Amino acid sequence: MTIAARPWLDEIQAYRPGTRSASVDGSMASNESPLGASPTLGESIARALTGVHCYPDPLADELRGELARLHGVHPDQILIGNGSDELIFLLSTTFLAQGGHAVCADPAYQIDKIGALSVNATITQVPLRQWKHDLSAMAAIQAEVAYVVNPHNPTGTTRTRADIEAFTAASPAHLVVVDEAYIDFAPDPEALTAIPLVAGGRVAVLRTFSKIHGLAGLRIGYLVADAAIIAAIRKVRAPFSVGTLAQAAARAALADTGHRDAVREHTLRLRGQLVDLLASHGLHAVESSANFILVPVLDEDAFVTDLRTHGVSVRPGSALGAPGTVRISVPSEAGLELLRSALNHAYPATHRETSDHR
Ligand SMILES: Cc1ncc(COP(=O)(O)O)c(C=O)c1O
Structure with a gap:
């Protein structure tokens, strides 16, 4: 018989890390820096x-x-x-x-x-x-x-x-x-x-x-x-x-304060573009001061799967204690285009008119 873990550990749900997509640009599940670390x-x-x-x-x-x-x-x-x-x-x-x-x-x-x-x-x-x-x-x-x-x-x-x-x-x-x-x-x-x-x-x-x-x-x-x-x-x-x-x-x-400032400038700019992109699909993000946004969606599992099929990974809200939402990290410029195309494929215009995901 193997040793038993202390009984109070039964209450713990092990941490579930975000999944990566096939590309670095498409990985928007872990709030990482889209500009990488300082080149120095x-x-x-x-x-x-x-x-x-x-x-x-x-x-x-x-x-x-x-x-x-x-x-x-x-x-x-x-x-x-x-x-x-x-x-x-x-x-x-x-x-x-x-x-x-x-x-x-x-x-x-x-x-x-x-x-x-x-x-x-x-x-x-x-x-x-x-x-x-x-x-x-x-x-x-x-x-x-x-x-x-x-x-x-x-x-x-x-x-x-x-x-x-x-x-x-x-x-x-x-x-x-x-x-x-x-x-x-x-x-x-x-x-x-x-x-x-x-x-x-x-x-x-x-x-x-x-x-x-x-x-x-x-x-x-x-x-x-x-x-x-x-x-x-x-x-x-x-x-x-x-x-x-x-x-x-x-x-x-x-x-390297220059790199830090560049990451901040990129993040604030792309966060605005990310919010606008989602709004154009009837999805309204919570106002964010971070390098990610939280978005209420009608069907969390379907949304995560649909985006994954098109090369973009985002974090399901239920893994973060917020069911009915997805968390999307601010991406690189290329990542934003991947997301745009994934949303266009998964949710074409006809769908957009009928779904206000609030
Ligand atoms: C609120 C919060 N605190 C701490 C951390 C972890 O930071 P570190 O990578 O330094 O362990 C994270 C990582 O996502 C976080 O979201």
Whole structure:
């Protein structure tokens, strides 16, 4: 007989990643950067390769220092992780294990749920209101940790910094985790970020290099929080979880502000075109501040299958806790043309007139 997994793990549904289409341009299921990573990365990674026989710098001190300067905090307030997903699991282990209670939105970012359930915590999900976090309803839940994903995944909606500040004051949560994976695609990231709230001691902000910097395959993200929160998490982290190449790549990505600006400009422009394209097919997207849009559809399975048949993969909403919708990542220019042609084939004009998918 094989060993049984801990009984509370029965509640967890394993993460279902997005599927890829035959082409990179047609893959719109995982919110990856359609412009790739900075072209300067190759040189930095080649230099770092000479050191891969040694363990990496456990705390990524150089990167930490650069991020601390960027965000105006002390380096001890930053922890680098193997993607922000690793940091989400560490937050659960540190602050929720054995009977903790977390609150998040419904739908939630799947890893927030999996992280909490994996350590036998309770998680209360509060339905969105008009596609946004219902922060007043969330503040009524007696939880130790609250998750706010801003912009939210899978809707792309935002709450203001003032909203999050008021929520932190009203909520009994000792820790409010604000996941800002998509913040670079919001209209005014500086005005939106919760990093200025970190100084109050109860807000922790997650960022990732996977989205605007296009480093999803290297796995690197970070947490900005009170130094005591970071020190607690450091006790339980795997010391070498962030590899030498990822550290070098992240530093090069940070330095290439031109590439970052180009990805932002592309994403905002193509997001508008994507919204217009879908509207011309009677499909009305939720207003998004992220690098994806969520679209209510009449028949989610049929829509996903029809597009896949024509070379485009999108994410079914039911895999993200939002049945009756699909999530479409902002594509490359070529990807948008693929999607246009897929929609024209799958939903010719006669169909369009009869189907308002709201
Ligand atoms: C809200 C949110 N947080 C975190 C992540 C994961 O980021 P990372 O690649 O740094 O683990 C994602 C990835 O899709 C996300 O949507």
